[in-house]
Amino acid sequence: MTTTTTTTAAPAETVLDARGVTMRFGGLTAVKNVDLTVRSGEIVGLIGPNGAGKTTFFNCLTGLYIPTEGEVRYKGTVLPPKSFKVTSAGIARTFQNIRLFNNMTVLENVLVGRHTRTKEGLWSALLRLPGFHKEEAASREKAMELLEFIGLAHKAEHLARNLPYGEQRKLEIARALASDPGLILLDEPTAGMNPQETRAAEELIFAIRDKGIAVLVIEHDMRFIFNLCDRVACLVQGEKLIEGTAGEVQSDERVVAAYLGEPFEGAPGAEEVAEVEAAEAHAEEDHEAEAPADTPADDTPADDDTPAADSTTSTTTDGEAK
Amino acid sequence: MTSTTTDITTKAATGDGIALPEKAARALATGGGALTVISCFLAWTWTAAYPGNLTVYGYPGGLQWLVLVSGALTTLFGLSSYGIKGLKWLTPGGADAAVKFAALATLWTTLFTAWSISDTLGGLVNLEPGGFVAVAAALATYLGARALPFERPVLDPADPEDSTWEQYKHNARNRREIVKAAYAAKAPAPAKPLPAWAEILVIAAVLGVALGVFTYGITTPYQELFIGFLITAGFGFAALHKAGLIARFTTLTARHRNVALVGAFVAAAAFPLTQTDDQYATLGVNILIFATVALGLNIVVGLTGLLDLGYVAFLGVGAYTAALVSGSPNSPFGVHLPFWAAILLGALASMVFGVLIGAPTLRLRGDYLAIVTLGFGEIFRISMNNMDGKSGPDITNGPNGIAGVPNVNLFGFDFGAAHTIAGFTIGRFANYFLLMLAITFIVVMVFRRSAESRIGRAWVAIREDETAAEAMGINGFRVKLIAFALGATLAGLAGAVQAHVNYTVTPDQYVFANAVPPNSAFLLAAVVLGGMGTISGPLVGGALLFLIPNKLQGMGDLQLFAFGVALIVLMRLRPEGIIPNRRNQLELHKDLEAPTVLSKAGA
Numbered sequence: 001m002t003t004t005t006t007t008t009a010a011p012a013e014t015v016l017d018a019r020g021v022t023m024r025f026g027g028l029t030a031v032k033n034v035d036l037t038v039r040s041g042e043i044v045g046l047i048g049p050n051g052a053g054k055t056t057f058f059n060c061l062t063g064l065y066i067p068t069e070g071e072v073r074y075k076g077t078v079l080p081p082k083s084f085k086v087t088s089a090g091i092a093r094t095f096q097n098i099r100l101f102n103n104m105t106v107l108e109n110v111l112v113g114r115h116t117r118t119k120e121g122l123w124s125a126l127l128r129l130p131g132f133h134k135e136e137a138a139s140r141e142k143a144m145e146l147l148e149f150i151g152l153a154h155k156a157e158h159l160a161r162n163l164p165y166g167e168q169r170k171l172e173i174a175r176a177l178a179s180d181p182g183l184i185l186l187d188e189p190t191a192g193m194n195p196q197e198t199r200a201a202e203e204l205i206f207a208i209r210d211k212g213i214a215v216l217v218i219e220h221d222m223r224f225i226f227n228l229c230d231r232v233a234c235l236v237q238g239e240k241l242i243e244g245t246a247g248e249v250q251s252d253e254r255v256v257a258a259y260l261g262e263p264f265e266g267a268p269g270a271e272e273v274a275e276v277e278a279a280e281a282h283a284e285e286d287h288e289a290e291a292p293a294d295t296p297a298d299d300t301p302a303d304d305d306t307p308a309a310d311s312t313t314s315t316t317t318d319g320e321a322k
Numbered sequence: 323m324t325s326t327t328t329d330i331t332t333k334a335a336t337g338d339g340i341a342l343p344e345k346a347a348r349a350l351a352t353g354g355g356a357l358t359v360i361s362c363f364l365a366w367t368w369t370a371a372y373p374g375n376l377t378v379y380g381y382p383g384g385l386q387w388l389v390l391v392s393g394a395l396t397t398l399f400g401l402s403s404y405g406i407k408g409l410k411w412l413t414p415g416g417a418d419a420a421v422k423f424a425a426l427a428t429l430w431t432t433l434f435t436a437w438s439i440s441d442t443l444g445g446l447v448n449l450e451p452g453g454f455v456a457v458a459a460a461l462a463t464y465l466g467a468r469a470l471p472f473e474r475p476v477l478d479p480a481d482p483e484d485s486t487w488e489q490y491k492h493n494a495r496n497r498r499e500i501v502k503a504a505y506a507a508k509a510p511a512p513a514k515p516l517p518a519w520a521e522i523l524v525i526a527a528v529l530g531v532a533l534g535v536f537t538y539g540i541t542t543p544y545q546e547l548f549i550g551f552l553i554t555a556g557f558g559f560a561a562l563h564k565a566g567l568i569a570r571f572t573t574l575t576a577r578h579r580n581v582a583l584v585g586a587f588v589a590a591a592a593f594p595l596t597q598t599d600d601q602y603a604t605l606g607v608n609i610l611i612f613a614t615v616a617l618g619l620n621i622v623v624g625l626t627g628l629l630d631l632g633y634v635a636f637l638g639v640g641a642y643t644a645a646l647v648s649g650s651p652n653s654p655f656g657v658h659l660p661f662w663a664a665i666l667l668g669a670l671a672s673m674v675f676g677v678l679i680g681a682p683t684l685r686l687r688g689d690y691l692a693i694v695t696l697g698f699g700e701i702f703r704i705s706m707n708n709m710d711g712k713s714g715p716d717i718t719n720g721p722n723g724i725a726g727v728p729n730v731n732l733f734g735f736d737f738g739a740a741h742t743i744a745g746f747t748i749g750r751f752a753n754y755f756l757l758m759l760a761i762t763f764i765v766v767m768v769f770r771r772s773a774e775s776r777i778g779r780a781w782v783a784i785r786e787d788e789t790a791a792e793a794m795g796i797n798g799f800r801v802k803l804i805a806f807a808l809g810a811t812l813a814g815l816a817g818a819v820q821a822h823v824n825y826t827v828t829p830d831q832y833v834f835a836n837a838v839p840p841n842s843a844f845l846l847a848a849v850v851l852g853g854m855g856t857i858s859g860p861l862v863g864g865a866l867l868f869l870i871p872n873k874l875q876g877m878g879d880l881q882l883f884a885f886g887v888a889l890i891v892l893m894r895l896r897p898e899g900i901i902p903n904r905r906n907q908l909e910l911h912k913d914l915e916a917p918t919v920l921s922k923a924g925a
Contacts (some may be wrong), residue, residue, distance in 0.1 A: 035658070042590050062793060064789070064793070080794075082797075083789075083792045083793045084740055084792045084793075084794075084795050084797045084798070087793060087794060087795035092794075093793055095790065095793075099787050099789065099790035099793075100787075100790070101782065101783050101786035101787060101790070101791070103782075103785060103786060104779070104782055104783070104786065108782075111776075111779055111793065112779050112780065112783045113794050113795070114776075115776060115779070115780055115794060115795050115796050116794075116795030116796075117782075118776055119797075120775065120776050120777075121777065122772060122775075122777050122804055122808065124770050124775075125770050125774075125775030125777055125778070126767075126768055126772060127777065128771065132775070135776075136775070136776075139776070175794060176794075179794065179795050227590055259768050262373055
């Protein structure tokens with residue numbers, strides 16, 4: 001937690017202010033009344049079991065979904081409901097399952113990220129007006145700088161699809177950074193990475209923060225999150241359970257319960273087993289209803305415990321739907 | 323395991339039925355090629371009734387020239403495979419595969435000629451000894467080439483417990499692998515850099531040869547010669563490709579892009595000068611119109627990835643607009659604008675039409691967009707049909723169209739009359755050919771410049787992943803609309819010229835599918851066949867797709883069937899098109915060498 005001290009000293013401006021964000025898909029409430037603020041120079045983590053609505057919340061923030069209720073402000077202005085406008089306002093994002101432009105080169109990928117910060121239109125391109133070469137060169141320079149920053153400059157002319165997995169994740173971050181964002185949203189940046197790569201990603205995120213860009217990050221790797229983040233918020237079943245420093249969240253038993261299930265008081269008797277089974281059956285029905293709303297997650301925490309966690313909260317969701 | 327695989331391969335080797343030692347095979351292929359060349363100087367038939375006059379000793383005629391060229395190609399590649407000094411540059415990618423394809427060219431051209439002679443004149447008796455010599459020599463060439471050794475792939479034998487059908491499929495797959503290996507060539511080593519002037523000279527020479535080949539193809543006076551030309555050119559091109567010469571040439575043109583571009587246009591402009599009358603310039607100008615429109619479509623389909631099935635309507639809008647203001651007696655407006663105004667107006671009208679159609683439809687993705695554009699294309703044709711004063715306003719003269727479009731008169735230069743410049747007579751169609759060439763040049767430049775800019779990258783990003791592109795700050799709708807409108811504008815330019823070239827504009831010229839080329843289906847086919855996202859692809863594809871139906875009119879309805887079969891075969895063997903964009907090629911052939919560095923890909 002050495003990092004917190006360096007940032008709190010600066011006068012922190014609120015970069016992202018989400019208030020009462022609710023997202024309903026038909027009868028299902030994927031995100032319910034979530035408040036979240038991110039201040040400049042902060043790294044905020046968003047955790048929660050699979051299907052908790054983290055990615056849905058991200059999509060609400062970036063204009064991919066229009067929240068049913070609530071509003072999202074970026075530096076005081078309400079965000080428009082179109083993802084390209086959100087990006088030009090200053091929020092960039094990466095995707096949980098990498099979505100690079102596979103058949104473009106690494107450099108071109110980053111150049112596409114520059115799109116919203118450059119103005120050259122069709123006429124300028126066709127007539128090669130004086131500004132064209134200047135702006136193109138400036139874009140290239142900026143893009144190469146970013147590639148240097150993430151350490152992919154030597155592969156600028158490779159096709160994005162040919163990069164190894166870890167580098168593709170990095171490239172996605174570089175592409176997002178190219179739009180000069182004030183806030184970057186990272187959706188599981190270390191999914192599928194080995195420990196070394198994860199550590200490198202950590203360094204990279206700190207470096208991004210040091211550039212003055214606020215970071216909001218979804219992650220399942222708890223060590224990663226608790227090392228990295230100034231604040232952590234935990235979403236469970238679409239609701240924000242707790243928000244606080246890494247230490248606070250880590251020691252909160254509701255978070256532990258949400259991830260691992262609640263410990264049984266005493267020996268599990270026959271009636272408790274029956275109860276769990278009933279809850280499981282119930283949870284399965286819920287899952288089916290939930291399926292279209294949530295993006296499939298790839299890594300599940302210990303299988304046995306999730307149904308229990310689901311069942312405790314599923315009743316509340318039901319109540320909500322009615 | 324290893325023993326069984328060797329069993330298989332040896333069986334396959336003997337299954338070929340050609341077991342010659344390598345030296346003999348090479349000598350046979352090379353010598354056979356030379357013999358074929360010699361046989362072309364003999365008489366192949368007794369009567370001049372067969373077109374091309376193959377009866378003369380000592381001078382080849384008609385199809386014999388094609389056999390001669392392919393035989394010579396085989397011999398040259400064969401000699402090069404011996405490592406003869408001065409010929410090694412011919413085969414930077416290895417000679418054997420090139421010899422095989424050249425031998426195929428020789429064999430099939432010769433066999434086609436022999437078959438065609440006996441079919442036309444009624445029986446093999448019409449072949450003179452020279453003809454038999456040629457067939458025998460070609461066969462020897464082919465057998466020699468086939469017997470050349472190649473690196474055999476290691477294959478799994480079929481599982482004996484599988485069903486017969488499964489085993490058959492497996493064996494067929496193995497055989498295919500062997501054939502593939504037999505015709506495989508290695509990637510050519512990078513060339514020694516020549517001085518810039520020498521490289522430019524090479525480009526000029528190659529473009530000159532290309533002009534010659536193309537002119538020969540266009541001016542083939544009879545169907546048999548054209549088919550022979552297709553066979554020779556097809557296999558010959560494959561042979562050059564396998565020899566690595568095409569790759570060499572591509573690196574040269576990539577290094578001197580502007581020189582190559584200007585050179586290509588100069589060569590194309592020289593085409594009408596090689597003609598003594600206007601007969602083939604007509605074809606040339608129509609090819610150019612078709613290919614240019616295909617290139618415009620490539621912006622929409624190849625770069626932006628929008629499947630537009632009604633593109634020919636934009637050509638129609640341009641043509642109708644230009645015709646209406648051309649002073650034609652059928653035009654209700656009765657105005658006669660100068661051509662430059664007419665062509666700008668045509669392009670503008672197309673652009674407006676493109677925006678009007680694009681604005682509501684571009685919110686759709688994929689198949690839905692294709693269906694809606696198909697619908698709009700038909701709406702255009704039917705509207706033009708009905709604006710005849712009876713079922714609609716009297717504008718387009720209904721199915722009769724707007725006839726009597728006067729010739730272009732640009733700054734006092736009458737395009738309708740023949741002009742003599744520096745001893746060359748340039749007729750009406752040659753004038754239009756040069757005019758259309760200027761338009762093509764504009765379209766090429768527009769394509770190139772827009773593709774290599776911020777907007778072009780946005781198009782490709784939209785094609786790759788629309789959601790991600792939007793999340794990166796690209797206004798997808800706007801960018802797609804620009805592509806759609808730009809494509810429409812370019813088609814409008816070509817349409818304005820087309821109206822003047824053809825004198826008449828009728829609704830039936832602008833249908834979705836038809837046996838005659840400028841229609842939406844053929845345009846799309848030209849783009850896909852030629853290569854999506856490249857400049858030269860649609861131009862080549864368009865030229866082929868225009869020329870083939872035009873030259874093979876004798877085949878009647880069979881022609882469309884053959885076209886369909888050819889398209890399927892080509893898409894099976896080469897899904898990325900004749901001139902592939904490097905990216906597409908990597909996408910469609912997952913097995914290709916992956917970690918390649920791309921610079922100035924394809925386009």
